[in-house]
Amino acid sequence: MGRFSIDFKSNKWAIIYCGVSTFGALCYGYDQIYYTGLLGMRPFINDYGTSTDSDGNNALTTSFISLTASIIYVGELLGALMAAPINDRWGRKAVFYCASACIVAGAIVQLTAHGIEGLIILGRILIGLGIGQFTVTSLLYIGEVAPVSIRGPALMMFQFMQSCSQLVGSGITQGTEAIPNKNSFLIPMGLLILLPGLMVLSLPFTPESPTWYIMKRRIPQAEAALKKINRSTPAYDPAHDLDALNEAVRQEELSNAESSWASLIKDPIERRKLLYSCGAMVAQQINGIQFFYSYGVVFAQSIGIKEAFTISLITNVLQVIAVAISVLLGNKISRRKNLWVCSWGIFGALLVVGGLGTKRAFPTGISTAIVVFSYIVIVCFNFSLGPLAFTIASEMAVGRNRNKIMSCSIVTFFFTVWVIAFTSPYLYYSANLGPMLCFVYAGTTTITLAYIWFCVGETKGRTQQELERFFTDKIPVRQWKDHQFEDIPMIEEEKVAKLEVLSAQVERV
Template sequence: MALDDETVPLLSADEQDEQDQHGQPGPLAASISSTTTTDTEQPKAVMMKLDSTHMNDPKAAVEVSAGEIGEQARLATNTEHSLSFADAISLYRHAAFWAIFFCLGQMMTAFDPQVMGNLIAMPAFQHDFGYLFNGEYIISAPWQTGLMMGGPIGQVVGSLSAGYPLERWGRKKTLGVCVLGTIGCVFIQFFSQALPVLIVGELLAGLVLGFYAVITPAYASEVCPVALRGILTANINLFIVIGQLLANGVCAGTQSLNSRLAYKIPFALQWLWPAVILLGLPFAPESPWWLVRQGKLAQANKALRKLISAKADVEPTLAMVVKTNRIEVEMEAGSTYRDIFNKINRRRTEIATGVYTVQVFSGIYLIGYGTYFFEQAGLPSDKAFDMAVGFLAVGLFGTCLSWVLLIYLGRRIIYNVGLCILIALLLIIGLLDCVPHLIDYPGVIWTQSSLLIIWNFFYNLTIGPVGFTILCEISATRVRGKTIAFATAVQAFVGIGMTIAVPYMINPDQANLRGKMGFFFGGLTLVCLFWAYFRIPETKGRTYEELDIMFERNIPTKEFRTYRLET
């Protein structure tokens, strides 16, 4: 929306999009220069500057110039750059809490598929749903595929469907509806007595989980300052690992039961997290970025006051949000699925989708089949479950250590070095499996299992959490929800392929590759490393406004870290 000297009313997000299609957007450079000139040199604009004495009246406002907005936004940008991690925690502790609270939804996206992956290796489940093969009950590869594919298929549909309600009704209301959906889906899983019914339950659950996978990163990236953004978005990976660890721990505790409770208890525990979310959700503030896009600046101001310490001034932060939104309108960033592929957003969509999909190509699906992998490698069932719990505990430790790396190191170097380490570990696992007659060398079996645990540690130290950080930071704010939704759908679609392939590669009645799967995932990860080196820029320490400018100017990948913006 071009700004001129005439005073115009503040437009809603839909009205701004409509005017963008008919008006002449001003150059981005003019928008940026407005932050450094005086008020008399500014074109006039209108924003809702909220007075603390009128907080209960959303319509209470005074007109201010674009120069004042720019000056306030510049103050907020400088403040964010100067904040230390300790200061940011002190000022934004409420924002950190609510970002973590929303991660409970992401934990459910990990718990459900991890439980299903464990059930395939659970004797009671195998007995009730499997068939005899060489004197033992197993779940056939086709049924394994069906059980494990319900989630990814549902997530493709769910994540793509999340974009509209997320922007229409906001992050908070959408999360509430999803939680109610989860409660219903768990009923189907808990009471199912046949594989087809269970697959339907997994499919519907996956659809709802696809919403969580979009809501959590969108919200976490919009409520925290630059100093905390890396850790709080990487926190998403922490809750995924926690969900997987809880699933493995519960299954390890129930797998010795000789009744249906062995697999019904893990299903029933999925009712716990929706209850916790429903209790806390009424008190959660909505995303101020979403409120600004809706033209609800009074509510955005109120939300910021809930997120930021009372001793901090929220007006500069609100001005920065307003100014960033205005810049993206002028850049014609848009707000639809079609807009994530336009010229200004195409590169950002590619990077967001790439970093998320690399997680699948690098071998993340081995985590879901961890227990089964250990069994097929030659470990006894009880030892395999114990190893799977330790496997994820190490991953949890790695994710926590990633916070230190994110404070001191850039996203790009952590991601690329992480890929190099994963490639080396996967290839060694594959080579060890080439030793003939592994049964005669039990030490090799334990070595392979230990290397897979080390692989999980480095995955969760590097590309696991950092991938979520880049995913959240890289997209334009006006299309963030839809960019994350598209990236999630692509990752889930690739996951469908892996869900089909992995059982056939690992099952004893099929390819029976065991550790040789390291060659498969190691080769894919090598290709990912080449892409990441040339395409993933450094986003550490950059505000969303700065990232908008740098992508608009098409700054080369390697220059992002050192590029200086005029202030």
């Protein structure tokens, strides 16, 4: 964190409050990984398996694997949609309470399922509802609470925390996998309650978003929240921030008067923004990365890897390292170049895995090679598309329809993830593709490459006003890096950043 030049002493309490909201990232990452471990545990298979394998042992059906692994994304989609009205009426903390309750309820339902598939599905949906609310609101809260000097690193660290919890989840499932009874899967299930539980205990001491207070014209509460957030800053005076927030609210109200859903289709400028923002979400997931996360353990087992849980653990270690390096170098590497090079890396690695899968027999050398090239996919993704896609989607959603464009992007994200997670087992098992499934994902990765080439411009260091002008002036994305707007006056950098961030905060409400 030292490379971000963060003044920890002056921003101590703001960092602590942002840390509370990252429990949402921890829940997201942990749930994404622990369930794939459960699918490879013999006690879990014995409880929920309704078919048999070639050795006569209990086995999970393809439909069970597909439905229970993917249904959570339906819950996340619904949770993301639920978050908007709750955020608007009752505030960020209300969403945190609601999301925590959904996850705890879902975990309890799973713990009491006792081999009943319907209860597992219900539990997964409830957990998804909570994670969807967290996904929207945790980043929103960080953006509204973190001072300008730490806001960028704080937002980027959200994905890093998610990756860390995935590593922890992988380690837990590896540790419990050898337990010969139901505790092998009940322990990881039960530990899911811990994270939202800790958040609920922390929320009474955590301030509400001052931006939300301003939106509700509750000025005294906004002032109190700002003082609490910035109490480690010597001689802090909230007057300037209050004035800036009020001005951002006024500008947002003027902008909302011109906003409409119809313009997203009829207006070619707004349509281009919608395509670029939603396209980032499709480009991130269409390469099949969810297959490696949702089915990593069973994939490793299917190609004869005996230490499948160790392979999953190594995968998550590599992910954490890749995301951490990406965060540190985020402002030093061209986004367009990063995405372009790494996506070609993903494409090539997927082709190799698919080619190795044509052997249909997996001696140690072949299965090891498949794992190594799968690691290349993971590293390339987490260095580029993983951290950057959400940033690009947000940056492309500029102007009067920002809220609507971002809503469409979130829906697009969860829908794409669900499609990949739901269809993967059928393609892998029922269609008998096995690792050759990666040929399919290599093909869909060409969509990612096309998106990067035609829709991703260099946005690093650009103001919201410049991004809007790229669209209104119809500047090709390949010219964004060097294009200069002579009629946009130079404004004090800190003031520009402050006003843009405050405006973005209000637009997300």
